[in-house]
Amino acid sequence: MRIGIDVGGTNTDAVLLDGHSVLAETKTATSGDVTSGIINAIDQLRRARPFETTSIKAVMIGTTHFINAIIEADRLCPTAAVRLGLPATASLPPLVGWPDRLIKATSGTGYLCHGGHEFDGRLISPMDRSELMRVIEDIHARGIRTVAISSVFSPVNAELEQEVASLVLEQIPGVHVSMSHEIGRMGLLERENATIINACLRELAEQVCTGLAATLREAGFTAPLYLSQNDGTLMDVDYAREYPVATFASGPTNSMRGAAFLSGLETCAVVDVGGTTSDVGILQSGFPREATAEVSVGGVRTNFRMPDVLSVGIGGGSRVRVRDDDVTVGPDSVGYRLREEAYVFGGNTLTATDLAVASGHTEVGDPSLVAQLDPSHVRAGLDRIAAEVAEIVDRMRTSPTPLPVALVGGGSILLPDELEGAAKVLRPDHFAVANAIGAAIAQIGGEVDRIFAVAPGKRDEVLDTAKQEAVDRAVAAGAEPASVEIVDVEEVPIAYLPGNATRIRVRAVGDLALRDL
Structure with missing residues (x-):
């Protein structure tokens, strides 16, 4: 068995997996110190499905801790x-x-x-x-x-x-x-x-990784700890100490990998709806499509591996405003205060969650508190949400062929069972904790990305060299050798450089080699 945990800004989700079976799932409030929220999530898992700590072969965690430090310009x-x-x-x-x-x-x-x-x-x-x-x-x-x-x-x-x-x-x-x-x-x-x-995150990474490892040891776990990377693969806790930037996009990446696992789709659009935003990405061969251009992090241009994701300010906590029968949703949100401010929880702010409850899409809080809402306003608000999400999905497509769409995240209750332009819409079981499932089922990867001088007639030889290096890196990172396969090969001839220069990028992925405890 393995445990997958995703630490978000509002909630910490956790799942207990045995092979491909989800034995238990939980959603708890994220704590300020992160670690106590993780322990609470694990305790809830144990209450939902009792297990011995020695039966856990690995613990996988995805966290936004490091990217938040850059965005907030804090703890650097x-x-x-x-x-x-x-x-x-x-x-x-x-x-x-x-x-x-x-x-x-x-x-x-x-x-x-x-x-x-x-x-x-x-x-x-x-x-x-x-x-x-x-x-x-x-x-x-x-x-x-x-x-x-x-x-x-x-x-x-x-x-x-x-x-x-x-x-x-x-x-x-x-x-x-x-x-x-x-x-x-x-x-x-x-x-x-x-x-x-x-570099500026290294001391914070040391503190966080040491704290996570110590917390799990104190809870009686002897299983190895892994953190989720931007590309949907795993790294061990010692690697995370050295390379905290590799965790930056683990949240949306985990959701997309979880969507692939739950839906059985290897190529599709994934819409992950949270409390504040909806993140839309594309799965290719079961992995998130990577951004091809530079990515801005906290206002700084970078080029490390990041998924190609577009976000729109629509989530379960998005504020809804009605002016002269014109209904707008977001982009501002009540966020983590949803259970205090939304109508269905006795608050005074009309939110997207209130619309979903009033329409009968879900049962959250007290439905009687939204019974007085005008049905036409409810319908208009939900239609606005569906139209904006469908537009983002359409913008992410690279061909005119409609894509199937997988809906995940607790806020996906806002979306209908059909979206304009989608081949089909799936809302798989356990959709609300797809991010934690994505962490639990993540694999180990290895990548080569550099410029090669490709002599005439030597292309295949150079490609084979790059592929073998990617495989070797995956195995060195902890992948089971027999399970490693090449999932992505990209060649880009560079005309402005001499010597048949070609940029070659190869990615290999394999299953985590779990040791006996």
């Missing part, structure tokens, strides 16, 4: 950004374009040094050790505790980043180091930004 540690690229790249220094609030929250300091590579691995300029020593001394004097190292085309050749990291660790014992070739993709500024974000 002082960070230095060291870039190897001179004499090139000087016109756009590290932290260029960052919001002032984040620069202030991280005490952000940028340094430019000689180094970097061309796309084919040739040096731009050799590393200057004396220059780096002066930079390291300044970092140490400022009391900076974490360092982000980036180098031009480091995904092709990471030697300089690794050499500088060793030098920093040698001179400043105990400092945290993040290297861009391990975090971002091609694109220097976006990869560097992703690395700086990762």
Whole structure:
């Protein structure tokens, strides 16, 4: 058996799974310290379906803890950004374009040094050790505790980043180091930004991961702990300490993976309706379609793996306004105060949940408190919700062929059983906790994304090399070797570079290798 937990801003959802069977599910309020909310969720699972802690083979958790810290510009540690690229790249220094609030929250300091590579691995300029020593001394004097190292085309050749990291660790014992070739993709500024974000979260990640692991141990669990990644796969808790940015989109990703599991659909649109927003994404081969362009996180452009998701301000707590028979829904929401402010709970705010109850779609709170609502206003509000969600689904399609739509999340009760433009609409069993199920059934992945020089007649050989490297990375991350398969291959010839340069991205995925306890 395994436990899946998804920690959202309002609710913490948890499920107990035995193979593909959902044995128990629960939804509790998220606590300020996160860990006590998780323990409450596990206690409720045990009451719903008693189990021994020794029978649990793994615990999987998805959390928004780290991305919230960036959005709120809070709990971030002082960070230095060291870039190897001179004499090139000087016109756009590290932290260029960052919001002032984040620069202030991280005490952000940028340094430019000689180094970097061309796309084919040739040096731009050799590393200057004396220059780096002066930079390291300044970092140490400022009391900076974490360092982000980036180098031009480091995904092709990471030697300089690794050499500088060793030098920093040698001179400043105990400092945290993040290297861009391990975090971002091609694109220097976006990869560097992703690395700086990762670096400023390292101390928080250490606290959160240590707290989660200790909490589970104190509760009697000996099973390994995993955290959900942006691409729908898992990482162990030690990896999460090093790479907290990998968790940023775990919420919508878990919901989409859970939708695939519950609906049996491998290719479809997924609408996850929460208390404040509805997130719409596309499943391809059972995994979320990834964003192809840079992704903005807290106002900073990055290029690490993130799902392609569009959001609309419609959820169970969305405020409903009626003016001269014109009904509007959202985008503002009562959020976590739904059980205090909605009509059906005795409050004074008309919400989308009140419309769903008044229409007979669901039974929540006291239906008699919305009996006086004008049926035409109720119908108009629900029609508005369905139309806006259908429009977002239509915008996410890349072909004229209608897609089936899977509805998940507790707020999906707002949506009808048919949506304009959808091939069909499914609301699977356990839809309200699809996010926790997505965490519980997640697999282990490995990815290669870099530029190769493809000689004439060598394309297949280069592809095979990239595929094997992706498989090896998945196995090293904890996947069962026999279960690993290639789920995505992308080739993009780069015409502006010489030598038949081609960007190749390969992703491999396999089942988690569960050890006997």
